[in-house]
Amino acid sequence: MSLFKANWGLKFFAWRYIPLIGFCSPKIVRMSNDTLEVTMPHTWRTKNHLGSVYFGALAIGADLAGAFLVFSKAKARGINANFAFKDVQGQFLKRPEAKVHFTSNDGAIIDQMLDESLSTGERINRTVTVVVTCPSLHGSEPMATFALTLSIKAKAKR
Structure with a gap:
């Protein structure tokens, strides 16, 4: 699938099912068989009162990076796959104060x-x-990491 x-597809899904995703304006910038990278801008929609990306916006980005490959x-x-997250663990390491990148390299697991x-x-x-980085300020240093338990049930289309 092209970017x-x-x-x-992401915009349609957000508009149709989860408008809050669209409100944060994420964008897929890299997608391969094993990797998905999503960016989210640092704007009034995603910032908290301290000027860093709000943890709710970080959770939305982690959700997308962890599940869009499914x-x-x-x-x-050509199969139907119902999926959801059963739990999430986040570790916030540094304040991301610019555009953030969410990267998952778990395509093989999926x-x-x-x-x-x-x-x-x-x-x-x-x-x-999912690893969250802020390349414009901190290069590849992680700003946060997320471990999400992904739950999938797949069946062939009839």
């Missing part, structure tokens, strides 16, 4: 989850990780 199509991989395979769910018919739970 253009992925971003249109959506795109299921679509590419592939395994989809395969296992298709073969067993069961819901599969695994942890995916």
